[in-house]
Amino acid sequence: MLNISDVEVQRVMEKVSHAVVPKPCTARDLIPGKKDDFIDFFPLGLDQLDRVLHGGLPAGTITEIAGPSGCGKTQFSIMLSLLATLPIQNGGLDGGVIYIDTESAFSAERLAEMAQCRFPDLINNEESILKVATRVHVYLESTCSSLFKRLQNLEEDIISKGIKLIVLDSVASLVRKEFDTKGTKNITQRTNLLAQEAAILKYLAESFKIPVVVTNQITTRYGQGNTSDAGNDVNHDMSVNGMSSMDGDGGYVTAALGNTWSHSVNTRLIVQYLDNVKRQILIAKSPVAPFAAFTYTIEDKGIVLQESDGHHYDGTDPGLQHIRVKSAIQQDILS
Numbered sequence: 001m002l003n004i005s006d007v008e009v010q011r012v013m014e015k016v017s018h019a020v021v022p023k024p025c026t027a028r029d030l031i032p033g034k035k036d037d038f039i040d041f042f043p044l045g046l047d048q049l050d051r052v053l054h055g056g057l058p059a060g061t062i063t064e065i066a067g068p069s070g071c072g073k074t075q076f077s078i079m080l081s082l083l084a085t086l087p088i089q090n091g092g093l094d095g096g097v098i099y100i101d102t103e104s105a106f107s108a109e110r111l112a113e114m115a116q117c118r119f120p121d122l123i124n125n126e127e128s129i130l131k132v133a134t135r136v137h138v139y140l141e142s143t144c145s146s147l148f149k150r151l152q153n154l155e156e157d158i159i160s161k162g163i164k165l166i167v168l169d170s171v172a173s174l175v176r177k178e179f180d181t182k183g184t185k186n187i188t189q190r191t192n193l194l195a196q197e198a199a200i201l202k203y204l205a206e207s208f209k210i211p212v213v214v215t216n217q218i219t220t221r222y223g224q225g226n227t228s229d230a231g232n233d234v235n236h237d238m239s240v241n242g243m244s245s246m247d248g249d250g251g252y253v254t255a256a257l258g259n260t261w262s263h264s265v266n267t268r269l270i271v272q273y274l275d276n277v278k279r280q281i282l283i284a285k286s287p288v289a290p291f292a293a294f295t296y297t298i299e300d301k302g303i304v305l306q307e308s309d310g311h312h313y314d315g316t317d318p319g320l321q322h323i324r325v326k327s328a329i330q331q332d333i334l335s
Contacts, residue, residue: 042165042211043091045083045118046294046305049281054288057211058266061287062201064171066216066255067271068325071279072298073215074105076271077169079302080213082114084165085135090122093210095164097136098157100150102173106138117301137161144174144193151200158208166204170215171197172256191260198264214265218323219256253323272324278306280324 004012041055050056057063057080065073081099086092099106115123115132123129137157141147157163171194179190205212255262255270262268268285274295283292295306 039088039093042080042084042093044080044303045091046296046303048305049283049292049294052283052289052292053267053286057213058288059211060206060209061266062198062205062212062214062264063267063269064214064216064255064265065269065271066218067323068218068253068273070326071271071273072296072303073271074103074169075110075298076303077167077213077215078106078111079114079118080165081136081167082111082118082132082302085132086119086122090119093164095135096161097165097167098154098161098163099136099138099167099169100147101138101140101169102142102147103170104140105169108133108138111136113300114302117299137163141174144178147174148193148197151197151204154200154204155207158204158210163208164210166201166210166212168201168212168214170217171261172217176217176256191258194257194261195264198261202264216261217256218253218325221252221254253325255323270323273326274324276326 039059041050041053041058043050043056044053065076067073077099081097083091084093084095084097086094088094111133112129115129123132139150141150154166158166175190175194179186201212201214204210255268262285265285266287267283267289270282270284272280272282274280277297279296279298281294281296283289296303297306298304
């Protein structure tokens with residue numbers, strides 16, 4: 001119809017193909033955060049921990065904070081949200097925050113208190129507090145389906161609101177409420193859902209070169225020492241609060257959601273009890289940092305590191321890291 005020969009059609013197709021085919025790139029081009037607009041690491045504002053982590057939480061990856069209730073997972077999340085809103089010269093990301101709250105634990109009053117106490121020279125009036133608060137976008141999600149839908153539709157919000165940090169607090173609460181892990185079908189469904197959520201979060205982190213922080217609960221795992229099958233721990237997954245401890249029948253407390261989920265996160269920070277005042281944060285898994293432990297307290301200004309005597313670490317698999325909970329402290333006092 002266009003009076004073009006087959007040879008000419010083939011030549012045109014080749015030219016179009018060359019024009020639209022992705023250009024080859026080197027491995028260096030794929031390293032996250034190499035553009036001027038992006039930051040490689042997000043500082044936590046905790047100097048010793050930031051140094052070991054080579055600058056803070058890696059952008060473009062998922063960081064998990066796991067531990068029992070009362071150890072400050074939400075406090076960490078709120079503090080990181082505050083830091084992300086600050087100017088870059090003040091250690092922040094100068095951007096917005098998406099805070100997905102599945103436990104109704106977020107507190108705007110606590111955010112304001114941390115801001116004023118941690119940065120009294122920078123945030124010292126109502127206007128500066130409101131500037132921080134308006135950059136933190138809180139979404140309350142109460143079901144697995146609503147959370148999944150929210151994650152699927154975050155791209156537009158990230159672009160329109162200038163988001164530089166995503167927080168999911170917590171990843172475990174909804175699936176543990178909705179899925180009975182006694183049945184094989186439910187275990188499979190739960191594992192698939194968590195895998196899909198992790199894939200979305202990884203995609204968002206990598207595509208927008210931003211850090212993603214998720215909090216996780218704890219569980220009692222049964223097995224013989226550190227050789228139990230971590231992949232099957234969902235069969236014994238049970239809610240364990242901050243008053244729980246090592247089980248007398250060989251169970252021990254560790255991060256929830258099993259081995260498959262543990263491989264979905266790039267960095268795992270475990271928080272645990274030392275005594276009734278002091279807590280400890282462990283770098284249990286990191287692509288850049290060795291295992292390390294730091295003592296901290298929870299104060300008006302948020303998380304504050306204290307002098308530490310170090311920590312003995314048993315095992316090399318972060319999925320098998322035993323977590324110290326409050327009743328273990330009570331046993332130490334009585335013994």
